[in-house]
Amino acid sequence: MVIVMAPEATQEDVDAIVEVVSAAGGSAFVSRGVSRTIIGLVGDVAQFGALNLRGMRGVADVMRVTAPYKLVSRDNHPERSTVRVGGVPIGPGTVTLIAGPCAVESPQQTLEAAEMAKAAGATLLRGGAYKPRTSPYAFQGLGEEGLRILAGVREATGLPVVTEVVDAHDVELVASYADMLQIGTRNAQNFALLQAVGGIGKPVMLKRGMNATIEEWLMAAEYIAQRGNLDIVLCERGIRTFETATRNTLDVSAVPVAQRLSHLPVIVDPSHSGGRRDLVLPLTRAAIAAGADGVIIDVHPHPEQALCDGPQALVNGDLRELARVMRQLPPLLGKTAV
Numbered sequence: 001m002v003i004v005m006a007p008e009a010t011q012e013d014v015d016a017i018v019e020v021v022s023a024a025g026g027s028a029f030v031s032r033g034v035s036r037t038i039i040g041l042v043g044d045v046a047q048f049g050a051l052n053l054r055g056m057r058g059v060a061d062v063m064r065v066t067a068p069y070k071l072v073s074r075d076n077h078p079e080r081s082t083v084r085v086g087g088v089p090i091g092p093g094t095v096t097l098i099a100g101p102c103a104v105e106s107p108q109q110t111l112e113a114a115e116m117a118k119a120a121g122a123t124l125l126r127g128g129a130y131k132p133r134t135s136p137y138a139f140q141g142l143g144e145e146g147l148r149i150l151a152g153v154r155e156a157t158g159l160p161v162v163t164e165v166v167d168a169h170d171v172e173l174v175a176s177y178a179d180m181l182q183i184g185t186r187n188a189q190n191f192a193l194l195q196a197v198g199g200i201g202k203p204v205m206l207k208r209g210m211n212a213t214i215e216e217w218l219m220a221a222e223y224i225a226q227r228g229n230l231d232i233v234l235c236e237r238g239i240r241t242f243e244t245a246t247r248n249t250l251d252v253s254a255v256p257v258a259q260r261l262s263h264l265p266v267i268v269d270p271s272h273s274g275g276r277r278d279l280v281l282p283l284t285r286a287a288i289a290a291g292a293d294g295v296i297i298d299v300h301p302h303p304e305q306a307l308c309d310g311p312q313a314l315v316n317g318d319l320r321e322l323a324r325v326m327r328q329l330p331p332l333l334g335k336t337a338v
């Protein structure tokens with residue numbers, strides 16, 4: 001069951017609902033969005049029916065929900081949401097370009113990659129300080145040193161930072177440097193980590209698990225929302241299929257499907273899905289044409305020396321075309337590139 005509060009509802013009104021629900025043996029999870037507060041109820045629905053919640057002060061609507069996710073569902077929140085990251089919008093009406101190195105390797109490499117990203121029109125900088133690697137012998141990232149480098153490059157370029165957190169114990173540390181926390185495909189169903197980022201008060205980009213259905217992805221987002229954080233951006237990054245020509249298969253249909261089911265913004269990672277430089281621009285065009293609210297793209301000044309994912313990084317020569325796509329495609333769809 002979901003309670004939608006009226007825009008003028010006060011904290012006292014919300015507290016009163018939490019109190020009656022708890023007294024009835026249920027749990028109430030409060031999520032504050034930009035325009036309104038939603039309370040998700042877990043417990044015996046029949047018992048909640050006896051509480052006359054609809055008649056309580058500040059309540060705009062009470063809905064029974066059948067979907068296994070409630071707070072991120074569009075049923076209870078028909079307008080699509082915009083998430084702001086350091087003032088940069090991600091949501092309907094805009095196409096946001098996030099770009100930067102796959103991994104932070106050095107101050108020089110990160111700054112060069114950020115300048116390349118900015119020149120292509122990026123308004124947010126990506127870069128991993130903690131890298132989730134398949135092999136324990138592969139480069140694992142610079143850790144906190146990488147976060148410091150990202151903060152320095154943000155200072156130098158003005159680009160807010162998106163960076164991955166892989167361990168629930170590091171959430172506070174990463175959040176103290178990042179403007180948006182990224183949950184990668186390998187941790188997309190790490191429920192303790194999802195709950196930890198849900199409680200930290202910073203926007204979260206949740207990648208789709210490479211083996212997850214869209215419903216499982218939305219339930220993962222619900223874990224974050226349930227802890228009170230509705231500033232979630234979903235990222236389709238390719239799924240495992242029988243195809244071996246590409247690293248993963250970009251599920252373009254996931255964009256409109258997820259946007260229809262959830263009010264959260266949906267972006268696409270054309271770099272990690274295809275895993276090949278020559279596919280990044282075609283997949284970027286496909287993502288924007290399918291209605292993606294943004295794209296997140298790897299760039300590297302010297303991909304042949306990259307410590308992670310060099311083959312998929314765009315180089316300087318590709319950036320003019322990326323900038324052209326960002327300039328020309330969004331307006332054709334009635335959107336603005338940011």
Ligand code: E4P
Pocket residue numbers: 102128131132133134135138272308309
């Ligand atoms: C990059 O961002 C990931 O850490 C990388 O794609 C992991 O893949 P790999 O460790 O299999 O190279």
Ligand code: PEP
Pocket residue numbers: 102128132164183184185186207237269272
């Ligand atoms: C990344 O974006 O750095 C990353 C590790 O991506 P994914 O989780 O999609 O593999």
